[in-house]
Amino acid sequence: MQSVKMYTTAVCPYCIRAKQILKAKGVDAIEEIRVDMQPAERMKMMEITGRRTVPQIFIGDTHVGGCDELMALDRRGGLDPLLGRG
DSSP states (O other), rough: OOEEEEEEEOHHHHHHHHHHHHTTTTOEEEEEEEEEHHHHHHHHHHHSOOOOOOOOOTTEEEEESHHHHHHHHHTTOHHHHHHOOO
Protein backbone atom coordinates (compact mmCIF):
# COMPACT_ATOMS: atom_id res chain seq x y z
CA MET A 1 0.00 0.00 0.00
CA GLN A 2 1.19 3.49 -0.85
CA SER A 3 2.12 5.92 1.90
CA VAL A 4 -0.43 8.64 2.66
CA LYS A 5 0.44 12.15 3.83
CA MET A 6 -2.20 14.70 4.77
CA TYR A 7 -1.91 18.34 5.76
CA THR A 8 -4.63 18.99 8.35
CA THR A 9 -5.90 21.09 11.23
CA ALA A 10 -7.54 19.88 14.45
CA VAL A 11 -11.07 21.14 13.82
CA CYS A 12 -11.43 20.64 10.06
CA PRO A 13 -14.48 18.45 9.29
CA TYR A 14 -13.17 17.75 5.77
CA CYS A 15 -9.91 16.45 7.26
CA ILE A 16 -11.85 14.14 9.56
CA ARG A 17 -13.99 12.88 6.66
CA ALA A 18 -10.94 12.28 4.43
CA LYS A 19 -9.28 10.27 7.20
CA GLN A 20 -12.46 8.21 7.61
CA ILE A 21 -12.55 7.43 3.88
CA LEU A 22 -8.90 6.40 3.83
CA LYS A 23 -9.22 4.23 6.94
CA ALA A 24 -12.28 2.53 5.39
CA LYS A 25 -10.03 1.73 2.41
CA GLY A 26 -7.58 -0.02 4.72
CA VAL A 27 -5.03 2.75 5.19
CA ASP A 28 -3.43 2.00 8.55
CA ALA A 29 -1.08 4.95 8.84
CA ILE A 30 -1.54 8.52 7.69
CA GLU A 31 1.36 10.92 8.09
CA GLU A 32 -0.58 13.88 9.43
CA ILE A 33 1.02 17.31 9.28
CA ARG A 34 -0.88 19.74 11.48
CA VAL A 35 -0.56 23.17 9.87
CA ASP A 36 -2.43 24.79 12.77
CA MET A 37 0.40 23.73 15.09
CA GLN A 38 3.22 24.31 12.59
CA PRO A 39 2.68 27.49 10.50
CA ALA A 40 5.89 26.86 8.53
CA GLU A 41 4.35 23.61 7.29
CA ARG A 42 1.33 25.55 5.91
CA MET A 43 3.76 27.70 3.92
CA LYS A 44 5.48 24.56 2.64
CA MET A 45 2.08 23.04 1.74
CA MET A 46 1.12 26.20 -0.16
CA GLU A 47 4.40 26.15 -2.09
CA ILE A 48 3.94 22.50 -3.07
CA THR A 49 0.21 22.56 -3.89
CA GLY A 50 -0.61 26.18 -4.68
CA ARG A 51 -3.50 25.85 -2.22
CA ARG A 52 -4.05 27.15 1.29
CA THR A 53 -6.99 25.02 2.41
CA VAL A 54 -6.87 21.70 4.23
CA PRO A 55 -6.86 18.84 3.86
CA GLN A 56 -4.24 18.45 1.17
CA ILE A 57 -3.75 14.76 0.55
CA PHE A 58 -0.81 12.96 -1.01
CA ILE A 59 -0.86 9.27 -1.88
CA GLY A 60 2.67 8.21 -2.66
CA ASP A 61 4.02 11.05 -4.81
CA THR A 62 0.58 11.97 -6.18
CA HIS A 63 -1.17 15.10 -4.93
CA VAL A 64 -4.83 14.09 -4.77
CA GLY A 65 -6.11 17.46 -3.53
CA GLY A 66 -8.71 17.93 -0.83
CA CYS A 67 -11.57 15.86 0.52
CA ASP A 68 -13.86 16.58 -2.45
CA GLU A 69 -11.17 15.41 -4.88
CA LEU A 70 -10.56 12.30 -2.76
CA MET A 71 -14.27 11.42 -2.85
CA ALA A 72 -14.46 12.08 -6.61
CA LEU A 73 -11.40 9.88 -7.19
CA ASP A 74 -13.08 7.10 -5.20
CA ARG A 75 -16.35 7.46 -7.16
CA ARG A 76 -14.41 7.14 -10.44
CA GLY A 77 -12.74 3.97 -9.17
CA GLY A 78 -9.30 5.56 -9.04
CA LEU A 79 -8.62 5.52 -5.32
CA ASP A 80 -8.05 1.78 -4.84
CA PRO A 81 -5.47 1.51 -7.66
CA LEU A 82 -3.67 4.64 -6.41
CA LEU A 83 -3.48 3.15 -2.93
CA GLY A 84 -2.10 -0.05 -4.46
CA ARG A 85 -5.21 -2.07 -3.70
CA GLY A 86 -6.51 -2.71 -7.20
